[in-house]
Amino acid sequence: MELPKRTKRTKRSPIARRQARTAYVFLAPALVFFAIFFYYPIADILNTSMLTGQRTDEFAGFDNYTNAFEDPQARNAFTVTLQFAVATTVGAIVLGMGLAVLINQKLRGSLAFKLALLVPYLTSIAVVGLMWRNILDPELGILNRILSDLGLPTQEWLNTHPVATIVAVTLWMTTGYTMILFLAGLQGIPDVYYEAAKVDGANGWQRFRRITVPLLTPTTLFVSVMAVITGLQAFGQAYIITRGGPGEASDLFVFHVFELAFRARNFGYASALSVLLLLVIVAFTLVQLRIGRDREVQH
């Protein structure tokens, strides 16, 4: 065992050895950082998820996990979050692709449109959340005041359609970014495809369906993976806009975990729920990547 190792080592030139040493010196802080602040937390949350309550508590095995499946509040939070994630993903694709196709017409002033549509994305969820909670407020909100000025019926959006409302607010915030991603994808489609289709007499809708949509598949897939992942982790929308309510109607999963951990101080159960959500996210990502690979093979 000793010999091959030594010969291998002597094979490395002094320059290569010096290079490796320099590399490790430069890398050392980063390796320590990622070990402590990324890999240790994963090990720790797996450990904590097997404890009864707070971290001083006793070993509970998989009790927290099995309890999660029977806990109506956890199931509700998961269902709500899934609806939220699916709706924001579909919305991101439809709106992002639509706006990107419009802006890709080499319009004058397209930079202004891009910036106007991107502004909400550069704003904090805190500002976005507070702003919309105010605008949508049943009595003080400007939206209802305008509606009543116009003699139209007012609405209590956050009470009657809490999930739809936070979906809309989220799309308001993120669509500009999705549009930029689709725009990059569109710019990769060669003009000749469209010219050939025009010669063949395809109308605008046919060109969109037969050329744009299929050739945007990689972008669409990337956008949907990103949107599902961020949708499943949404937190501020529930914390700031709806407080999870009315009742538990908009109890987003991470908000639910946050309340369990930092209000009820139940670190063990909250950790188990976090691990389960992580598994769902990983599963979604793998499925989406698999769909993407199969699609690519077909083309």
Added chain:
Amino acid sequence: MTARTYKTIAYVLLTVASLITVVPLLYTVSLSLQTEKEMLSAESVLWPETPQWGNYSTLFEEAPFGSFILNSLVVAGAIALSHLIFDPLVGYVFAKFDFPFKNTLFVAILATLMIPLFVRMIPLYVMMSDLGWLDSYQGLIVPFLMDGFGIFLMRQFIQPIPDDLIHAARVDGANEFTIYWRIILPQCKPALAVLGLFTFVFQWNEFLWPLVVTTSERMRTIPVGLTQFSQEQFQLWHLTAAGSVIMFVPTALLLIFSQRYFVRGIALTGLK
């Protein structure tokens, strides 16, 4: 449908979409300048009769907004600076050096991109608590000193820089750190501008972790301070709006002043 009508439709739809994104923000500016009476009136006030600039100073009297702003500047600034120091260095090593376990380590760093904050939230809280770092700058800053994205971005940017430059410097007897400092880093200015900007804005806007790790009012960053202020004083929407406007100012300034680097950097890194 002619190309002309198609373009007209595109203009109309894009204008509508842009108004939907911009008008609520402008309304927030309007709200921040309204009197309490205007803000509470039953009719819709779209713009105040006389802009109440005093709302902004009232805000600072009602809550320690000065320290919220300072905290946000310190935290976002320190994190952005740390990224500017470490991300290019680590990116350079992965772009230009050859060493054992290179690919394994690179994959291990990239894999951290898939570890969401909510998974780290509870363990990091416990860690900060054990270290006595709850409610402190260390607690707000240290867990975010580096990330996989910045390192990946810098590696992509440094890889095309010709190796000959590095070899020539070695032959001239430059030591490894000098090569990095004098040759690699100056080439990275546009990418560094983008990296610094993104990191600062992202951290300036970050909400979840500062909410978890801070307990006292004096340690809150603006997003958290603003949200708590609004929840405690929920009738004072005009002041909350003023705080929102303040919060947006640095983002806008950074974008305006670094637009040139921003656009070029994004084009160069192929992010688009």
